[in-house]
Amino acid sequence: MKIIINRLQSFCNYSCVIIFTIFIQNSPYLFAQNSFYVPHNTLSVGAGTASYYGDLSPYSRPIQSTIDEIRWNIAANYIHSFGNHWSTRVGLKYIRIAGDDANMLGVKGKEARFVRNLHFRNDVKELSLMMAYDFVNAPRYYAKRKLLSPYLLGGITAFLHSPEAKTPDGTWVKLRPLNTEGQGLPNYDTPYKVWGMGAAVGAGIRIKLSPHLDLGLESSFHYAFTDYLDDVYGKYASNTDLTDPLAIAMANRSGEKVAILSGIDRTEGIRSYVVLKEPFYANPATDPFTSTSIRNFGRAGTSRGGSALKDGYLVTSINLIFHLPNKVVCPKY
Incomplete structure (x- = not known):
């Protein structure tokens, strides 16, 4: 043995x-795929659109939520290509997002959101770290790349934000310091942070314009690990707890007769909500804002937000991409 x-x-x-x-x-x-590839770096700058999804622009209406309150973004990226298909990049974005309950006028099943009458805008300053996969096998030298190069990307994000809204007199104010849902007060949630983390996935295509220049088209969805990009998450706070008149005015805006952003008269939209519970207000001569339904809307402890998903935004951009020349290494004898 x-x-x-x-x-x-x-x-x-x-x-x-x-x-x-x-x-x-x-x-x-x-290892031929990588051994003959010469890594190189690129810089890109771009601008485009931004669309928000959350409590004020529901995920359940993706097309309308993408169009409603569409805003803008500007971006810059540094990309390092280290293989025939793979690259990493660090990006900076300045993104304006916005939402408005007034867009729910006449939308079946969303009547209470129209009554709620909240809105916001938020300038998100984002830092991202991404990986990208190119479908087209890159040549050894970037100048010999194909005309079209589609790709997928994904990664993590970190951002700063501060939602704002217009007061009834038309002045923009920051919402976080107002603690509109009682944050920071006894028996309420802690105040939300001005920074956050998230994840992003997307796709794009590069179009070769010259040996050193590409035109890029890209779209990516950014999911935030917070539900406060719009300042709306939990329940209405008690007016006796808020005490600040401005906080009270910004927390519950169901009694305002005009939607402050769009300027539309809300009377008939409110009437269509009220008559389901109080048929008396079907009479055009009556004022639906005096109804019990509206006077009791936003009572302390009732839901103010609470989407099943946290907030997110879709960013689409057109980019100019500059391929940086590789360092020339002279042979040693």
Whole structure:
């Protein structure tokens, strides 16, 4: 038995040597994808649109939520390509997003959101770290790349934000310091942070314009790990707890007769909500804002927000991409 074991060990050792030798001899071919590729760097700048999804622009209406209150973004990226298909990039974006309950006018099942009458805008300053996969196999030198190069990307984001809204007299104010849902007060949630983290996925295509310049088209969805990009998340706070008149006015805006952003008269939209519970207000001569339904709307402890998903935004941009020349290394003799 001992002789058999020794012979098996010798055979295994001999086999391992042969396999290792074959591996070493053929390693240039096994790793040919990266061994002949010359890494290089690019810079890109761009601008485009931004659309918000959340409590004031529901995910359940993706097309309308993309169009309603569409805003803008500007961006810059530094990209390092290290393989035939793979690259990493660091990006900076300045993104304006916005939402308005007035867009829910006449939308079946969203009548209470129209009554709620909240709105916001938020300038999100975002830093991202992404990985990208190019579908087209890159040549050894970037100047010989294909005309079209589609790609996928994904990564993590970190951002600063501060939602704002217009007061009834038309002045923009920051909402976080007002603690509109009682944040920071006893028996309420803690105040939300001015920074946050998130994840992003997207796709794009680069179009070669010259050996050193591309035109890029890209769209990416950014999901925030917070539900406060719009300052709306939980329940209405008690007016006796808020105490600040401005906080009270910004927390519950259901009694305002005009939507402050769009300027539309809300009377008939409110009437269509009220008559379902109080048919008396079907009479055009009546004022639906005096109804019990509206006077009790936003009572302390009732839902102010609470989407199943956290807030997010879709960013679409047109980019100019500059390929940086590789460093020339002179041979040593």
